[in-house]
Amino acid sequence: MSDELLMVRAAELYYEDGKTQDEIGALLRTTRWKVGRLLAKARDRGIVRIEIVHPRARRLSLERLLREQYGLADAIVVPAADDADVQASVSRAAADYLAALRPIPRVLGISWGRTLSAVADRLTPGWANEVRVVQINGGISLSSAPGAGAGSAASTAALIAHKAGGQAILLPSPAILEHAATKAAIESDRTVAGVLELAKTATAFLFSAGVADGSSVLVESGYLSAADVDELVQQGAVGDVVGRFINAEGEIVDPALDARTVGVGHDVLREASTSVLVIAGRSKHPVARAVVSSGLCSVIVTDEETARALTQDSAHGASHGTEQGASHVA
Amino acid sequence: MSDELLMVRAAELYYEDGKTQDEIGALLRTTRWKVGRLLAKARDRGIVRIEIVHPRARRLSLERLLREQYGLADAIVVPAADDADVQASVSRAAADYLAALRPIPRVLGISWGRTLSAVADRLTPGWANEVRVVQINGGISLSSAPGAGAGSAASTAALIAHKAGGQAILLPSPAILEHAATKAAIESDRTVAGVLELAKTATAFLFSAGVADGSSVLVESGYLSAADVDELVQQGAVGDVVGRFINAEGEIVDPALDARTVGVGHDVLREASTSVLVIAGRSKHPVARAVVSSGLCSVIVTDEETARALTQDSAHGASHGTEQGASHVA
DNA sequence: GAAATCGTTGCTCATATGAGCACCAGTGGC
DNA sequence: GCCACTGGTGCTCATATGAGCAACGATTTC
Numbered sequence: 078m079s080d081e082l083l084m085v086r087a088a089e090l091y092y093e094d095g096k097t098q099d100e101i102g103a104l105l106r107t108t109r110w111k112v113g114r115l116l117a118k119a120r121d122r123g124i125v126r127i128e129i130v131h132p133r134a135r136r137l138s139l140e141r142l143l144r145e146q147y148g149l150a151d152a153i154v155v156p157a158a159d160d161a162d163v164q165a166s167v168s169r170a171a172a173d174y175l176a177a178l179r180p181i182p183r184v185l186g187i188s189w190g191r192t193l194s195a196v197a198d199r200l201t202p203g204w205a206n207e208v209r210v211v212q213i214n215g216g217i218s219l220s221s222a223p224g225a226g227a228g229s230a231a232s233t234a235a236l237i238a239h240k241a242g243g244q245a246i247l248l249p250s251p252a253i254l255e256h257a258a259t260k261a262a263i264e265s266d267r268t269v270a271g272v273l274e275l276a277k278t279a280t281a282f283l284f285s286a287g288v289a290d291g292s293s294v295l296v297e298s299g300y301l302s303a304a305d306v307d308e309l310v311q312q313g314a315v316g317d318v319v320g321r322f323i324n325a326e327g328e329i330v331d332p333a334l335d336a337r338t339v340g341v342g343h344d345v346l347r348e349a350s351t352s353v354l355v356i357a358g359r360s361k362h363p364v365a366r367a368v369v370s371s372g373l374c375s376v377i378v379t380d381e382e383t384a385r386a387l388t389q390d391s392a393h394g395a396s397h398g399t400e401q402g403a404s405h406v407a
Numbered sequence: 408m409s410d411e412l413l414m415v416r417a418a419e420l421y422y423e424d425g426k427t428q429d430e431i432g433a434l435l436r437t438t439r440w441k442v443g444r445l446l447a448k449a450r451d452r453g454i455v456r457i458e459i460v461h462p463r464a465r466r467l468s469l470e471r472l473l474r475e476q477y478g479l480a481d482a483i484v485v486p487a488a489d490d491a492d493v494q495a496s497v498s499r500a501a502a503d504y505l506a507a508l509r510p511i512p513r514v515l516g517i518s519w520g521r522t523l524s525a526v527a528d529r530l531t532p533g534w535a536n537e538v539r540v541v542q543i544n545g546g547i548s549l550s551s552a553p554g555a556g557a558g559s560a561a562s563t564a565a566l567i568a569h570k571a572g573g574q575a576i577l578l579p580s581p582a583i584l585e586h587a588a589t590k591a592a593i594e595s596d597r598t599v600a601g602v603l604e605l606a607k608t609a610t611a612f613l614f615s616a617g618v619a620d621g622s623s624v625l626v627e628s629g630y631l632s633a634a635d636v637d638e639l640v641q642q643g644a645v646g647d648v649v650g651r652f653i654n655a656e657g658e659i660v661d662p663a664l665d666a667r668t669v670g671v672g673h674d675v676l677r678e679a680s681t682s683v684l685v686i687a688g689r690s691k692h693p694v695a696r697a698v699v700s701s702g703l704c705s706v707i708v709t710d711e712e713t714a715r716a717l718t719q720d721s722a723h724g725a726s727h728g729t730e731q732g733a734s735h736v737a
Numbered sequence: 738g739a740a741a742t743c744g745t746t747g748c749t750c751a752t753a754t755g756a757g758c759a760c761c762a763g764t765g766g767c
Numbered sequence: 768g769c770c771a772c773t774g775g776t777g778c779t780c781a782t783a784t785g786a787g788c789a790a791c792g793a794t795t796t797c
Contacts, residue, residue: 085461092457093467097753110777113754119459127422128456129449131415137423427783440747443785741796746789753784761776767769 084119087112092125132158132166139384143369143377146388150351150375157381167357168195171378174353175283176204182351186213186279186341187237188319189230190294192355193285197236208243210234211276213284214319214340215250216298248272250339252320253300257336264339276341282352284374286364289314289322309334316364318343318373325363327371346373353378362386414449417442422455462488462496469714473699473707476718480681480705487711497687498525501708504683505613506534512681516543516609516671517567518649519560520624522685523615527566538573540564541606543614544649544670545580546628578602580669582650583630587666594669606671612682614704616694619644619652639664646694648673648703655693657701676703683708692716 086105090096091112098116102109119125136154143152153174155166175185175196185208187193216230231247238245250269254260263269287293289310295301295317306314312331313324320338322330329335329343346352354374356365365383368374379387416435420426421442428446432439449455466484473482483504485496505515505526515538517523546560561577568575580599584590593599617623619640621633625647636644642661643654650668652660659665659673676682684704686695695713698704709717 081461082463085459085464088459089465089467092459093465094471099753108777124459124461124464126458126460128458129415129418129422129454130456131411131454133412134415134454135419135423137419141424429783438747746791
């Protein structure tokens with residue numbers, strides 16, 4: 078009997094029939110040690126597949142790979158849902174993660190957008206006490222577009238703060254201004270400067286990233302035109318983080334535009350000990366890769382498919398050891 | 408945390424992360440015993456799914472159920488293949504089973520048809536020594552239809568015998584005759600009678616079953632017209648075994664037709680200690696059920712889907728104990 | 738209110754299992 | 768031919784795990 082077939086028989090008898098390795102050894106005319114090794118080989122060759130089917134399950138092996146490949150402090154990967162509620166699972170996972178985050182942040186910096194709004198919705202009331210939730214990029218002054226509804230910048234921060242019995246500190250400024258001078262002026266204003274100062278002292282950041290295309294909230298909110306975004310893409314933009322557009326290397330694409338953007342800079346996120354990226358969906362794979370490989374986040378919360386894309390693609394700066402993440406079954 | 412979620416967490420840490428139950432207990436603030444119970448529950452609730460993916464894998468748990476529900480001596484169930492090669496897997500399994508059959512039959516009775524031909528093809532040369540392979544139902548005289556090719560009745564028996572270095576004994580008679588009198592006459596012929604006598608002494612039988620519709624080999628070979636089959640269906644026929652049509656209860660549908668059919672009767676199969684039914688495909692579920700629940704076979708070789716259909720449907724004579732077939736993982 | 742019953746919990750103990758190690762057989766270089 | 772070497776094999780031993788059991792608490796039943 079071929080070696081592979083032997084593995085199959087052993088696996089059947091062990092996992093399906095509940096026989097002990099010793100019994101299988103007798104049945105297959107070998108020793109129990111050989112059976113043990115056969116089973117081990119069957120497992121990592123993928124002949125035996127062990128899967129945990131549950132919407133709230135996680136993919137610990139992928140998480141480990143992500144941490145190792147990108148030097149992240151933590152990674153949360155939820156299974157790819159059959160339908161399109163990846164967004165829902167991921168934002169719930171992010172809410173769970175935030176609630177379980179220790180030490181509980183006293184000041185939490187957040188961005189805004191569809192994803193953050195979804196996270197806020199799923200947060201358990203009472204997830205923390207006395208947390209000050211600070212907006213880290215502008216976006217409240219322009220009236221929200223019809224589609225945005227209640228999920229706009231201000232209400233996201235307010236909701237998160239409310240559920241923690243804390244206080245929301247909004248950034249009273251547009252996301253992007255028309256002139257760099259105006260931006261400088263508004264940032265020097267006491268109110269805005271104060272908020273930004275506070276934001277920089279945040280003990281944790283929670284943000285998502287946008288795709289550089291017409292679907293961006295920045296376009297939807299009217300800060301940018303579709304043409305603007307097209308040009309950014311020409312320059313290599315893959316998406317935006319807190320309103321600032323980056324290329325695949327995580328670098329600011331258009332310094333001039335960046336100089337008109339209000340909010341904490343990427344350096345703050347890079348230096349923070351806890352900056353959590355929440356990101357889901359196939360369209361966001363390129364941005365996710367840019368963020369994660371340029372060290373913009375220290376924690377990622379994402380879906381299985383994105384995680385696989387990030388780990389399988391070798392086009393990232395493979396500086397960290399890529400140790401075998403062999404899964405093990407007792 | 409809900410109980411189910413606790414199971415999920417424990418399963419993740421155990422199966423994905425390779426942690427010990429003790430460690431998980433510490434992590435989840437419980438005892439290792441509770442973790443063990445959580446894992447057990449997760450397994451039989453199907454949250455943890457352990458699957459063996461291999462074309463030659465078997466479904467031991469289903470086999471056990473089949474044996475118990477129908478009082479079979481043995482059952483072989485191969486996984487449902489993604490594509491349409493269920494036929495191929497099942498016939499290979501049947502060939503394997505035949506080769507592994509102990510005691511090695513000295514006289515093997517076989518039927519003929521597409522399935523048996525496929526089994527013969529997959530049999531390993533040298534699977535046995537000195538086996539006499541006897542045809543148990545007629546079918547060599549009419550020239551085979553264009554489609555049947557080399558897989559006709561005679562060549563199947565010859566091939567099986569050849570691969571065992573044995574001898575094929577063909578039944579020199581049509582499958583179905585036009586008049587009962589002719590049938591009686593031919594059966595009393597010394598040659599035919601001798602073969603039938605030998606067939607009755609077979610130590611093992613290997614056969615398949617046909618569906619009662621136009622696709623039947625009996626129609627294809629010209630023994631019956633489509634209209635004949637329609638009428639049989641009217642009378643409750645679900646399919647044929649060795650050329651004899653049965654209803655869902657396994658009873659002969661049309662005694663007059665049966666009296667014109669040459670070959671060993673169903674009583675011989677029922678009384679044989681080893682009569683192996685090889686059957687695959689959704690269209691054959693009804694016949695399979697009829698054969699299996701009426702005791703026409705003592706061993707079944709089939710695909711997962713058919714096995715599930717047989718076990719799940721409660722319309723069979725549930726005389727045998729249906730003990731829990733709980734699968735177990737150490 | 739008392740009793741009975743059921744499911745849960747933490748335990749003891751026997752056992753199944755994996756890690757680590759010495760050893761052997763085949764294999765290829767010299 | 769000789770010798771290092773690799774890959775597999777059977778072993779010992781520490782450990783992880785499940786079966787079984789007694790105690791407990793909750794819920795139902797009278």
